[in-house]
Amino acid sequence: MLQSKAVEITVGVFVALGLAALFVLAMRVSNLSFASLGNDAFYEVRAEFENIGALKVRSPVKMAGVTIGRVGAVEFDSNTYNAIVVMRIDKHYDRIPDDSGANIYTAGLLGEQYVGLTPGGSEEFLKAGTTITQTQSAVVLEQLIGQLFYGQANKDRDARQ
């Protein structure tokens, strides 16, 4: 049987290893640094889209390719039949013109969708509660493909006649 001292030391090492692994998972693997931001570390702006495609809560909000925030909520407006996306933007980025446009892009052909902000020229900046008006909806792949096939079929029919 092992000395109780040796047992205690190895158990201590074991627990330390486990906690270190959790720390790695937290800081290196996951977005804890972002998710753990308190309520006052970001501000919320809204944007209305006709179609958000596959955009989800926690999808990134990027500007010039840099992640500056995340989608906090996605709601449906039953009056306009549009989607309302609530974006939480890091407090550090407080000098974004309030006439910036919001588009929904796809990372790669099949990648995840994100909100891309393109800066406007206004002197006023986005702040909590602002609604972005200039929006462009997601490109829905199925629609594109459908249109493509529809067009092709029409062409074929024209050719046969």
Added chain:
Amino acid sequence: MKEAPGDQPLVRIRDLSFHYGERVIFDHVDLEIPRGKVVAIMGPSGCGKTTLLRIISGQIRPRSGSVVVDGLEVPSLSRAALLALRKRIGMLFQSGALLTDLSVFDNVAFPLREHTDLPQRLIRALVLMKLEAVGLRGARDLMPAALSGGMARRVALARAIALDPMMILYDEPFTGQDPISLGVLLRLVRRMNEALGVTSIVVSHDVAETASISDYLYVISGGRVMGQGTPQTLAETRSEWVRQFLDGSPDGPVHFHYPAPDYAEDLHGGSAAPLVST
């Protein structure tokens, strides 16, 4: 009319029945164990001797009947009361049942540490005293795996008397011992009884050895008490069955052969295929 508790037998079993599934182990058995005596319970293997010890110590409940130990009706005790009773009963298991991850010293100290708040020094003194009583004070730092069977039983005996019980139950203490260990164990069982005044119940099928240290004998078989008495009276018994058991005769009321059809008939007609093909 009420007897004084001191005159009552320590264990009184009335009308005890117990079954394992379909098998009858005890069929309306009556037993009494007087205080301060060594009582042996003997019988062939598998007759339920160990089961009897388990019933007395409340590890299993009988189907019916009454088991009174020191004035307490064991089968109907609450768990707490049962545990309290068990602190006053020591039990020596067939294999010794030492805790394999504790040393000899810690094994004997185990019940003291569990049930008392004695300071370390006092526990040490008590443990050494108990180990000295079984002659194994020098083996206190060994692990159970390093002990011979006889030594393991002696350590277990030291552990069983650690809390100074009123009664010790021995489960087959003499089985498979060499003559020297056997002699040591026999002397210890008797000495525990005389020195500590404890009541001892010895379950065994080693007739001669057990009879030599017992004050009273019960012979059990087939779920019933076949004979009882002091070793002297039992030696003069008329019961053929008890005679055969005590003498160890190969044939008697208990037949050598397991019940079977006639041998010659079995050889010739029993199997469909002939033994020698023609």
Added chain:
Amino acid sequence: MIGALRALGRKALGFCERLGRAHVFLAYTLLGVPESLYRVRPLFYQVYAVGVLSIVITVVSGLFVGMVLALQGYNTLVDFGAANSLGIMVALSLVREIGPVVSALLFAGRAGSALTAEIGLMKTTEQLAAMEMMAVDPLRRVIAPRLLAGVLALPLLATIFSAVGVYGGYFVGVGLLGVDEGAFWSQMQTAVDFQNDVLNGVFKSVCFGAVVTWIAVFEGYDTLPTAAGISRATTRTVVNSSLAVLALDFVLTALMFD
């Protein structure tokens, strides 16, 4: 026909009876858990037995699983030009599923079977009965610290497994296959959420630890006191706890990741 039905019925009744006993057993054991919390030394020893002794197998398996994930994932993703998402794939599959599940399966084979054999042997050699005769409840003294140790050790093992696996994937993906290092980590960080992915994975392994250890100690405690009984109980521990982990994983996944 009637005979077969009767056998089936008896099997089912036996199963229910065992299940009931396992729950009563668990309830009594849980009563002893608070006590084991401040009996530190036996608890340490059990964490050592089930946890520390399982580290090596966990680390080695985690490393290889991570490496295989990267290799397989790369071959699939590269066809879609999404090799940069390799980090996401490796990390998410490890943290959410493979880490907790595979480490639980390893735990069942390494620590669970040892627990069953140990307790089964203690029962066979009458040590548990001897404790009862000394008015010490073996459920509190023997079973409770082991159950607690299992619940504590498996989440730590699963976390180590996932972390090592991520680095195994990093080694293969970035080191051997040439995925961009920055993309590997940054995409991973954007996609993996600490609370929803990492902590949920840890929660899963807490559940697995409880279930595997529960099955292991119950099988040991309920074993027939013979050599054949112990060997059967050990096998049953590994089979039953593996099945329980996989089934429970489905339930937990359905509940947690909608």
